[in-house]
Amino acid sequence: AEGIPAINCDCLHCSRAKREDEKLVRGRNAVLFSLPGYQLLLDTPPDIRALLVKNKVRRIDGIFLTHPHHDHSGGLEEFLYWRAELDLFAETTVYEALRREEWGDRLPEVAFHCAFHPGMAVRFDGFFFTPFAVYHTAPCFGLALYEGGHKIVYTSDSSNRFSNYAYCLMKEADLLIVNTPRFSPPHEDHITSTEAVELKARVRAKHLILTHFNHENKPHDELEEWAKGMDGVTAAYDGLEIEI
Structure with missing residues (x-):
């Protein structure tokens, strides 16, 4: 994603970000x-x-x-x-x-x-993470992070296609973080915001964070209002902090 406002762009989304700043940027x-x-x-x-x-x-x-x-x-x-x-x-x-x-x-x-090698846990004193491959236009890896009885899964830049192994890692995650540059299909290279909500339901994740937006997605206030209509869905913004 190119960030918002995008360089040399006067679309409605970027124009609002330039004018109003705050979470739109x-x-x-x-x-x-x-x-x-x-x-x-x-x-x-x-x-x-x-x-x-x-x-x-x-x-x-x-x-x-x-x-x-x-x-x-x-x-x-x-x-x-x-x-x-x-x-x-x-x-x-x-x-x-x-x-x-x-x-x-x-x-x-x-x-x-x-x-690291996908599927092999990287262990520390007190936590560990397991990387997994995702489908993208370059070799790309997400990770499942385990600490204190909690599981956080970050999918990185992925299409809406995952291995069965990745689905197993995501299952019942306490927090699922998904990069969704655009709001809805079609987008072959990245899963979209609406598809990420379907993914949350499929793997029964407790909470979903949508992030990595570009100016082709909805402005933050519209995304936030849309997310309020669903249980456990948050549209991220720069500086967001979450405690698990």
């Missing part, structure tokens, strides 16, 4: 998980510096990179200036794509590469 998508003894950042969009400064984030221990598209990885360079050691969780093909196309041998200067 959206940066690119990133999620920070505060876990026992560890701060895990999902993705590094090009505007990650502004997002971290605005939200007063002073600690990050690791980055989970879902895929190499620029709107999810373009801010990695900012972490050359991060004055602390970082882990970089990236599947091998994603890491090699970044090295080949952008970074060369400089990528280890940003963070220590912690390779």
Whole structure:
């Protein structure tokens, strides 16, 4: 997603965002998980510096990179200036794509590469996560995060097609986070907001967070009003905090 307002766009959605600001304005998508003894950042969009400064984030221990598209990885360079050691969780093909196309041998200067394999749990003292592959235009991975008896599932950029394994991981999640740039079909590359609600029902997730909107989705106030008509559905906005 290109953020809202989009560059050089005067559509009604972008025009409202320029005029009214607040929740109508959206940066690119990133999620920070505060876990026992560890701060895990999902993705590094090009505007990650502004997002971290605005939200007063002073600690990050690791980055989970879902895929190499620029709107999810373009801010990695900012972490050359991060004055602390970082882990970089990236599947091998994603890491090699970044090295080949952008970074060369400089990528280890940003963070220590912690390779993962889909379906294999990555364990810490107090929590663990299991990555899983999703259907997208590049190799892409979501994750199921387990901590304190709770399960959070993040699907990343995925079409409305999941493996049976992914459905099993999503089953009865306490929190399901789904990237939905557009409101309704057709959209082959990404699941839409209406399809995500159907996914929530299918896997019986307790709560659904819709995020990663672009200007072709509804403005935030309209999305929020639509979501109010359903149990356990929230339209995210920049700076949203949720405690599980």
